[in-house]
Amino acid sequence: MRLIGTSLAAGSETQLEQLRRQVAYLEERSPFYREKLAAAGVGSAALESLGALARFPLTTKQEVRDSQAAAxxxxxxxxxxxxEVVRLHASTGTTGSPSWVGLTARDVETWTRLTAESFRTQGIRPDDVVVHAAGLTLFVGGLPVQDAIERIGATFVPIGTGASEKVLGAMRTLGRTVLHSTPSYALYLAEWLRERDVEPRSLGVRKLTCGGEPGAGQPAVRAQIEEAWGAPVTEGLGNADMAPVIWGECEHQVGMHLTGGEWVYAELIDAEREEHVPWETGVEAELVYTALERECCGLLRFRTRDRLRVIAMDCACGRPGPLVRCVGRTDDMLIVLGVNVFPAAIRDLVAELRPRTTGAMQVVLPQPGPRVEPPLRVEVEVADGSVADELAERIRGRLTIPVHVEPVPPGSIARSEMKTALTRIEETP
Ligand SMILES: [Zn+2]
Structure with a gap:
C-alpha cells in the first residue's frame, strides 16, 4: 500500500520548501498578498519552520469576495x-454571494491527484462503477470528482442531482455500484425507492462515499444510511476555495485522514481567539488551509469555518493521523445558555431513536442565531408520539441544554436532495 503524506503534527521539510516557494510566488504575483503580508511584517524570508506560519495573518471568505469585487x-x-485559466468553478456561497475559483492546467492536475487520493483511501478501485448523484455544474465536487474517479481507472457515471429515476436505472443495469452523494441524498433516495416499492438493499450497492455536509460521520445517521443500503459508508471533506476533497476516510471508519497533505497544509485555530491549536486527540477547533501548490488562487491560512473534532492521532491502516470528523460549520452553531450546540449533533440523537423517529428533524428559531433563548425548539418526525419526552431528556442529558421537542408526523419535514437545512427561522404571521 502506498502511504501518503506525513504526520501533520511534525510537518516535513518538503512541505516547508513548498510553502516557502508558494509564499514567494504570492508575494511576486498577488497584489492582495503582497500588501497583506507586508502589513503584517511577514513573508517568505520569515518562514524558518512550518510553525512560523502561525504568525501569518488569516484569510477570510469575505476578503476573497471583496478582492473579486475590487478586481x-x-x-x-x-x-x-x-x-492562463483553463476552468472556472464557483464556491457555493452558503454564506454570501458565490465567488469564482480559477484553475490553471497545473491546478487541475493537482486537484485531480489530491481528489483521487481521497477516493483511493475511501476504497475506490479501478473495477468500481461510481454513480455520481451530486452536483455536476459549477460545483467543485462535480467535474474534479469525475477527473479523480477516471484517474483511478474506475468508471464514472455522471447523473447529477434531481434525477432519482436515472440513479435507479443505473443501479439496476450496472451491477454492483458505488453511490457518491451527500448523506442527505443517500437517505432521501432510500425513502424515494421505498415509496416505489423498491428495497434499496436489493440494488446491490457496494459502498457509499458521502460528502458536502456533516452527517455521514455521525454514528446514528451513518447507521441509518448503512442499514438502508446494506453497505459501508465513508466520508470525504473538502473546501470550494481550496480543493474538492482534501480528507478521506479509510476502511476502518474511525475518521478522515488528511489525504491532500502533499498539496494543502492544514492547521487548527481557536475560532474566537484566532490562535493556532495543535493537533491532539479530543481537540475541537476551526480548520484552516494553506495551499502549497497553487498557480491561480493560492490562499494562505484560509478560514474554512468548518469545526473539526480530532478523533485519534493514528489508525490501524498505517496512514498518518490525525483522524477527524467535521461537527458542523461555525455559521450553523447555536448558543443556548452559553453552551455551543450544532444542529447536526441533535440530528444524531434523533436518529438514535429510530424507528420511533424517522431521523428527520429541524431546529426552529424565532430569529437568526447564534444566541437562542431557551428552551431550544426542535421539530421531530415521530412514528410514536411518546418518544418526544424521552428525546428531550436525551438531548438535555447529552448536550446540557433545555429543549422543547415538538412531534410532527412522518414526511412533514421537507427533504433535500442536496444539503439538508437542519435549522429554519420561524415565519412570523
Ligand atoms: Zn486509516
Whole structure:
C-alpha cells in the first residue's frame, strides 16, 4: 500500500520548501498578498519552520469576495489572468454571494491527484462503477470528482442531482455500484425507492462515499444510511476555495485522514481567539488551509469555518493521523445558555431513536442565531408520539441544554436532495 503524506503534527521539510516557494510566488504575483503580508511584517524570508506560519495573518471568505469585487472576475488575490485559466468553478456561497475559483492546467492536475487520493483511501478501485448523484455544474465536487474517479481507472457515471429515476436505472443495469452523494441524498433516495416499492438493499450497492455536509460521520445517521443500503459508508471533506476533497476516510471508519497533505497544509485555530491549536486527540477547533501548490488562487491560512473534532492521532491502516470528523460549520452553531450546540449533533440523537423517529428533524428559531433563548425548539418526525419526552431528556442529558421537542408526523419535514437545512427561522404571521 502506498502511504501518503506525513504526520501533520511534525510537518516535513518538503512541505516547508513548498510553502516557502508558494509564499514567494504570492508575494511576486498577488497584489492582495503582497500588501497583506507586508502589513503584517511577514513573508517568505520569515518562514524558518512550518510553525512560523502561525504568525501569518488569516484569510477570510469575505476578503476573497471583496478582492473579486475590487478586481473582477478573479480578484486581487489571483496570481494569473483568465488567459492562463483553463476552468472556472464557483464556491457555493452558503454564506454570501458565490465567488469564482480559477484553475490553471497545473491546478487541475493537482486537484485531480489530491481528489483521487481521497477516493483511493475511501476504497475506490479501478473495477468500481461510481454513480455520481451530486452536483455536476459549477460545483467543485462535480467535474474534479469525475477527473479523480477516471484517474483511478474506475468508471464514472455522471447523473447529477434531481434525477432519482436515472440513479435507479443505473443501479439496476450496472451491477454492483458505488453511490457518491451527500448523506442527505443517500437517505432521501432510500425513502424515494421505498415509496416505489423498491428495497434499496436489493440494488446491490457496494459502498457509499458521502460528502458536502456533516452527517455521514455521525454514528446514528451513518447507521441509518448503512442499514438502508446494506453497505459501508465513508466520508470525504473538502473546501470550494481550496480543493474538492482534501480528507478521506479509510476502511476502518474511525475518521478522515488528511489525504491532500502533499498539496494543502492544514492547521487548527481557536475560532474566537484566532490562535493556532495543535493537533491532539479530543481537540475541537476551526480548520484552516494553506495551499502549497497553487498557480491561480493560492490562499494562505484560509478560514474554512468548518469545526473539526480530532478523533485519534493514528489508525490501524498505517496512514498518518490525525483522524477527524467535521461537527458542523461555525455559521450553523447555536448558543443556548452559553453552551455551543450544532444542529447536526441533535440530528444524531434523533436518529438514535429510530424507528420511533424517522431521523428527520429541524431546529426552529424565532430569529437568526447564534444566541437562542431557551428552551431550544426542535421539530421531530415521530412514528410514536411518546418518544418526544424521552428525546428531550436525551438531548438535555447529552448536550446540557433545555429543549422543547415538538412531534410532527412522518414526511412533514421537507427533504433535500442536496444539503439538508437542519435549522429554519420561524415565519412570523
Ligand atoms: Zn486509516
Amino acid at each position: 473582477p472576475p478573479l480578484g486581487r488575490h489571483a496570481c494569473v489572468g483568465l488567459d
